[in-house]
Amino acid sequence: MASYDFTSIRLFVEGPLAAGGEIETGRDQANYLLNVMRLADGDAVLLFDGASGEWRARVRKDGKKAVRLALEAQVRPQPPAGDLWLLFAPLKHARFDYLVQKAVEMGASRLQPVITQHTQIARVNTERMRANAIEAAEQCGVLAVAECHDPQPLAKALDGWPPGRLLVFCDEGAASANPVEVLAPFRGRTGGFAVLVGPEGGFSQDERAMLHKRADTVAISLGPRILRADTAAVAALAVVQATLGDWR
């Protein structure tokens, strides 16, 4: 991301986006543009739809409350889709919002809440998850919005696991070894990666035993301290992006 415009307002809109096209914003977006950001007729904004790259568009006021956005030109092409899944036990509100936002910033392409034996929270607001994912993408210049899935029991999420996708399991019980060294041998592998982080209560012994026996799975330590689950997710995604993913 060498020359990236961090000053313009960026909005996620329903595509497709093409030169000469016009997007009609919803009420919330119109309110945001006119009343919060105080944009005027003719001001420029950036738009993305998750598939068509990033576009410059001009504000066209339509009365006092409505806005149309006239598409001018593509300013960044859609990058190749990342392929990093995050499986995580759902957390309470603020931590959950944080985890979703940070995971998107870190380049997670799919967010899958999983219910484990010690997970306290069974219900997940998938709409809210998606709103957080979009907001993070808007703020950070991410052009592909992570897929947000409904929660599944861990066993179900692992059933029918795509062959070859490496599951990087954050194991708070693992002997503290350098995770970069543990992951390095998997560099250059195709098939994609996934990170699995447990709930605040940790994985049960049965779950740990089951995960250690699985094919295409590697356990990593995140150092000698026990991290909160939201911190662990960000730390693990950083380690994986740096050793196997798009930080290289």
Ligand code: SAH
């Ligand atoms: N209550 C548990 C900690 C759970 S922390 C205990 O005391 O053991 C929540 C999740 O974050 C864990 O299940 C694990 O996936 C991850 N995690 C936290 N600290 C970690 C560490 N040092 N190494 C690897 N994973 C860690």
